[in-house]
Amino acid sequence: MGNITEPVNLLLMVAGVAGGILVGALPGLTGTMAIALLVPFTYGLSPEGALIMLGGVYVGSMYGGSIAAILINTPGAPASIATTLDGYPMAQKGQAEEALAAAATSSGIGGMVGTLILLLFSPLLAALSLKFGPPEFFWLGIMGLTIIAGLSAKSLAKGVVGGLFGVLLSTIGLSPSTGVSRLTFGVSDLLGGVEIIVALIGLFCIPQIMAMAESAGSGGSLASFTPSRGRSYKTMLRVFRRWGNLLRSSIIGVIVGIIPGAGGNVAGLLSYQEAMRAASNKEEFGHGAIDGVIASETANNAEVEGSLIPLLTLGIPGAPQAAVLFGALLLQGLRPGPELFTGYGATITYTFIISLFLANITMFVLGFFGSRYYARALNLPLHLLMPVVLSLSVVGSFAGRNSILDVFIMLLLGLLAYAGTKVAISPAPIALGVILGPIIEQGLVESMMLSRATGSLFELFFTRPISLVLIFLTVVSAGWPFFMSHREKKKLLSQGKDLTATARPIPAPRKAPPAGAQSEWVSNLWIAALGLLVAVITLVKLQGLDLQTAILPRVCAVLLVVFALGLLVNGIRLWLAGRVARPEGVPEMRKIHVIGVITLAFGNVLLMPVIGYFTTTFVVFVLVALLLVPKEKMRRQAPMIVVMALAICIAFYLIFQQVFNVPFPEGLFL
Amino acid sequence: MISIMRKLVSVSALAACLTVSGAFWAAAEEYPNKPIKFLIPFNPGGQSDVAVLFLKPGLEEYLGVDIVPQHRPGGGGAVGWTMLAQEKPDGYMMAVTNLPHIVMQPIMTEGVQYKTSDLAPVYLYASSPGGVAVRANDDRFKTLEDLVTYSRENPKKLSIGGTGKFTGNHLGFLQFTQLADIDASYVSFNGAAPQTAGLLGGHVDALYGGTFIFANNREKIRVLAVATDERLADFPDVPTLKEKGYDMESGIDRGVTVPAGTPQDRIDKLAKALALAAKNPDFIEGMQKLGFQLLDIGPEEYAKFIQARKDQYTKVLKQAGLLK
Numbered sequence: 001m002g003n004i005t006e007p008v009n010l011l012l013m014v015a016g017v018a019g020g021i022l023v024g025a026l027p028g029l030t031g032t033m034a035i036a037l038l039v040p041f042t043y044g045l046s047p048e049g050a051l052i053m054l055g056g057v058y059v060g061s062m063y064g065g066s067i068a069a070i071l072i073n074t075p076g077a078p079a080s081i082a083t084t085l086d087g088y089p090m091a092q093k094g095q096a097e098e099a100l101a102a103a104a105t106s107s108g109i110g111g112m113v114g115t116l117i118l119l120l121f122s123p124l125l126a127a128l129s130l131k132f133g134p135p136e137f138f139w140l141g142i143m144g145l146t147i148i149a150g151l152s153a154k155s156l157a158k159g160v161v162g163g164l165f166g167v168l169l170s171t172i173g174l175s176p177s178t179g180v181s182r183l184t185f186g187v188s189d190l191l192g193g194v195e196i197i198v199a200l201i202g203l204f205c206i207p208q209i210m211a212m213a214e215s216a217g218s219g220g221s222l223a224s225f226t227p228s229r230g231r232s233y234k235t236m237l238r239v240f241r242r243w244g245n246l247l248r249s250s251i252i253g254v255i256v257g258i259i260p261g262a263g264g265n266v267a268g269l270l271s272y273q274e275a276m277r278a279a280s281n282k283e284e285f286g287h288g289a290i291d292g293v294i295a296s297e298t299a300n301n302a303e304v305e306g307s308l309i310p311l312l313t314l315g316i317p318g319a320p321q322a323a324v325l326f327g328a329l330l331l332q333g334l335r336p337g338p339e340l341f342t343g344y345g346a347t348i349t350y351t352f353i354i355s356l357f358l359a360n361i362t363m364f365v366l367g368f369f370g371s372r373y374y375a376r377a378l379n380l381p382l383h384l385l386m387p388v389v390l391s392l393s394v395v396g397s398f399a400g401r402n403s404i405l406d407v408f409i410m411l412l413l414g415l416l417a418y419a420g421t422k423v424a425i426s427p428a429p430i431a432l433g434v435i436l437g438p439i440i441e442q443g444l445v446e447s448m449m450l451s452r453a454t455g456s457l458f459e460l461f462f463t464r465p466i467s468l469v470l471i472f473l474t475v476v477s478a479g480w481p482f483f484m485s486h487r488e489k490k491k492l493l494s495q496g497k498d499l500t501a502t503a504r505p506i507p508a509p510r511k512a513p514p515a516g517a518q519s520e521w522v523s524n525l526w527i528a529a530l531g532l533l534v535a536v537i538t539l540v541k542l543q544g545l546d547l548q549t550a551i552l553p554r555v556c557a558v559l560l561v562v563f564a565l566g567l568l569v570n571g572i573r574l575w576l577a578g579r580v581a582r583p584e585g586v587p588e589m590r591k592i593h594v595i596g597v598i599t600l601a602f603g604n605v606l607l608m609p610v611i612g613y614f615t616t617t618f619v620v621f622v623l624v625a626l627l628l629v630p631k632e633k634m635r636r637q638a639p640m641i642v643v644m645a646l647a648i649c650i651a652f653y654l655i656f657q658q659v660f661n662v663p664f665p666e667g668l669f670l
Numbered sequence: 671m672i673s674i675m676r677k678l679v680s681v682s683a684l685a686a687c688l689t690v691s692g693a694f695w696a697a698a699e700e701y702p703n704k705p706i707k708f709l710i711p712f713n714p715g716g717q718s719d720v721a722v723l724f725l726k727p728g729l730e731e732y733l734g735v736d737i738v739p740q741h742r743p744g745g746g747g748a749v750g751w752t753m754l755a756q757e758k759p760d761g762y763m764m765a766v767t768n769l770p771h772i773v774m775q776p777i778m779t780e781g782v783q784y785k786t787s788d789l790a791p792v793y794l795y796a797s798s799p800g801g802v803a804v805r806a807n808d809d810r811f812k813t814l815e816d817l818v819t820y821s822r823e824n825p826k827k828l829s830i831g832g833t834g835k836f837t838g839n840h841l842g843f844l845q846f847t848q849l850a851d852i853d854a855s856y857v858s859f860n861g862a863a864p865q866t867a868g869l870l871g872g873h874v875d876a877l878y879g880g881t882f883i884f885a886n887n888r889e890k891i892r893v894l895a896v897a898t899d900e901r902l903a904d905f906p907d908v909p910t911l912k913e914k915g916y917d918m919e920s921g922i923d924r925g926v927t928v929p930a931g932t933p934q935d936r937i938d939k940l941a942k943a944l945a946l947a948a949k950n951p952d953f954i955e956g957m958q959k960l961g962f963q964l965l966d967i968g969p970e971e972y973a974k975f976i977q978a979r980k981d982q983y984t985k986v987l988k989q990a991g992l993l994k
Contacts, residue, residue, distance in 0.1 A: 033714055035715065036714035037714065043952075130870050133873035174748070176834065176858075177835070177858045179746070179779065179835035179837070180835075181779055181781040181782075186781065188745075188748070188749065188781055191749055191781055192744020192748075192749045193744070260867050261861075261863070314866075316863045316870075323863060327960075330886075331720065331960075335885075337889060402742055403749075449856065450829060450855070452826055452829075453827055453828065454829075661740070
């Protein structure tokens with residue numbers, strides 16, 4: 001046990017955590033990639049050293065994702081998707097430091113509780129993890145989807161349409177269960193499907209970029225942030241007082257972690273949902289509730305330790321990162337299972353587990369004391385911050401699979417999500433669909449295959465104990481928003497209030513509508529039209545495919561038709577009723593900025609292979625910045641812009657090309 | 671910055687070469703004279719990565735140029751192999767290549783835009799054999815005979831977990847059930863981890879999987895038979911399917927290919943380099959730890975091997991009614 005205090009091991013751990021935070025914070029680089037990259041280097045280390053370092057990266061990257069989520073509304077890694085929901089609104093309210101400090105504190109606590117559970121209850125939980133078969137997997141995914149009901153208080157139909165679209169996106173490519181391709185439109189690169197990280201960057205980053213483009217020119221910044229003493233400490237104490245949330249989220253995180261195939265993103269989303277349900281201030285969720293950040297970040301760090309439970313005890317990794325760690329273990333000659341808990345193996349295992357404890361403390365320290373510095377990024381003027389985020393989106397979507405098509409998909413989905421903000425569809429339900437679609441599909445199709453042997457699909461789905469629990473939770477979470485609003489109505493009725501005046505118990509968002517926002521009836525018609533189009537194309541393209549390959553996309557397309565028709569009817573109804581007013585207080589949109597940025601973004605993709613990645617990045621960065629910079633500041637800012645563009649190129653060269661071996665396209669130049 | 675320097679150097683070198691055209695041709699004929707890309711059509715951190723990692727130093731030593739690993743995951747490898755097939759056949763890109771993937775994808779998957787013949791075999795370095803296993807505490811199936819008898823008496827009732835369709839495991843499952851004349855139900859899991867969990871958790875009765883799984887779950891899994899020619903050193907007590915009267919071998923065979931049309935002398939040079947690199951003790955140790963059986967098969971034999979596998983698998987698929 002003394003091994004952990006060896007200076008080399010401590011150094012490796014701190015380096016791992018710091019590197020992990022950086023990788024997690026950069027959209028597109030994930031902990032999985034970083035761990036995979038480091039495995040060869042750890043071959044030369046002692047088994048303890050190797051595991052300590054890789055564990056540090058795993059822990060650090062889980063927290064790092066929250067930094068991008070809070071500051072620029074983009075999950076730095078898929079696991080921090082739920083953090084965007086309240087972390088970014090907090091930053092917009094000037095509470096970036098609080099959000100970051102809360103993320104660091106709750107990540108640390110989640111990780112430490114997770115480590116404790118890993119230390120004490122591994123065998124028990126390993127047995128539980130095996131109980132999750134295909135039907136349970138299916139219900140877990142369905143239960144996750146019901147978060148949409150909570151997120152879309154304003155219009156459930158719009159949220160559902162978004163979710164269905166997301167699930168459809170996830171079914172593009174080879175069906176993992178049947179090996180048959182669908183919805184690839186003859187593009188062979190689409191056989192690999194739409195990568196989650198690419199979709200997330202597009203759905204969250206691009207609308208953010210466009211929003212910055214719309215409001216740039218006034219010389220303002222994304223959100224105001226003024227550092228003040230003692231803020232982080234106060235937040236830390238505030239987080240400590242949320243012990244119920246912390247405990248619940250840690251447990252959810254560990255349980256999702258032990259299930260092979262469900263990772264940190266699912267953990268964060270489910271615990272966010274439970275936090276919302278348990279909270280007394282439900283209406284604050286989505287508008288900057290600190291409990292939302294706590295729930296998401298506690299759970300995704302507890303998931304780290306959870307995913308190690310089946311890995312260490314059974315040799316079954318509970319998450320992609322753990323799968324890569326598995327390779328490292330084997331190369332060190334360590335076989336998961338009883339060997340790891342007796343004799344020589346036990347020394348290594350317990351050293352590793354204790355190092356996770358220290359890694360979480362290190363992560364907390366780096367994150368907590370860094371909060372006020374990270375938050376300063378917000379004070380960058382928009383004409384500098386926006387091109388930085390754009391370059392990051394491009395490099396991040398390219399780096400995952402080294403594919404220019406991925407950059408293109410990212411931009412396309414991004415524009416769609418941007419258009420969505422005008423018709424009051426938020427990217428979150430779409431992202432949820434993309435993440436949960438594969439889980440639902442695998443659960444469903446594997447259960448169908450299994451039912452050939454057991455004889456009854458119904459029995460598989462509706463008689464197994466864990467399934468029943470999940471179904472119960474699903475019904476409760478899908479139902480509670482309606483139940484709540486019903487109860488609210490009743491209460492109001494009993495008080496003799498006029499219902500028509502207060503029909504909506506959930507208060508309107510405090511934010512002003514975005515520039516170019518459409519009136520509700522126009523929004524409904526647009527969504528209906530697009531939804532129907534997507535559904536029809538899907539149904540036509542699915543013709544002739546076997547049942548198991550086509551079932552999920554087909555069901556989604558049919559549901560999409562139903563909900564799109566509903567929106568259509570509703571839109572017409574609103575129009576007939578004469579409720580056609582555009583939302584009030586819609587700010588003016590700087591069309592020239594919007595069109596300019598879209599052109600430059602697509603130009604970026606097209607030019608990359610022609611004139612080379614770095615040249616393109618530099619040129620696009622400078623052009624975008626010049627487009628957005630206020631006229632009167634142009635002269636003074638120009639050198640700064642060029643320096644920044646160069647710095648970005650050099651940083652990308654060092655991190656992505658030199659360290660991560662990303663083969664950037666080279667054209668005429670670089 | 672370094673690349674700019676490299677560009678400048680190569681441009682001036684080119685100019686110099688053009689003036690002395692004789693020298694230019696000599697330089698161009700020297701193969702290899704620039705880095706060779708080593709394409710891995712899977713995600714970082716997979717088993718192919720490990721192989722490339724350990725082959726790299728030996729290859730660089732013998733060939734005298736850098737070997738640059740590059741990932742291009744997607745579609746179970748199809749995206750990467752399509753990219754390789756479209757690459758210039760000059761010997762500057764090679765790819766990790768798996769069987770049966772490159773045989774199955776072009777015939778079974780709509781939308782795959784490469785043909786098996788677009789990839790020229792260079793070297794086959796390892797294989798992960800398949801086999802049939804059950805839970806160690808499942809008293810119903812002490813031997814392979816128990817399993818077969820049970821399945822004969824209970825058509826469809828026996829569920830066997832594999833990974834994907836038209837994959838090594840699926841084809842092994844099909845061939846085994848055909849030879850044993852049983853009707854079992856195939857459940858396709860998404861990877862070895864859920865597959866193992868599916869067996870250990872009692873969701874399926876048995877699995878058709880790689881020896882990789884067996885080696886890492888010795889206490890919890892009873893291997894009933896392996897699909898190899900001879901018994902495995904790692905499992906001396908486990909009979910082969912052949913011994914049990916089922917004449918088959920199956921598994922996932924891992925090698926290296928280049929785009930078809932690459933000059934034969936370059937293929938031979940790469941093959942020789944790979945064969946030497948595969949002698950590296952780190953490579954041998956690493957592959958064995960991951961449960962691979964090492965092979966040492968050059969271009970010609972590799973081509974025959976691919977053809978034999980193709981014949982074997984198409985026959986299985988035809989008999990299963992999955993291919994006309």
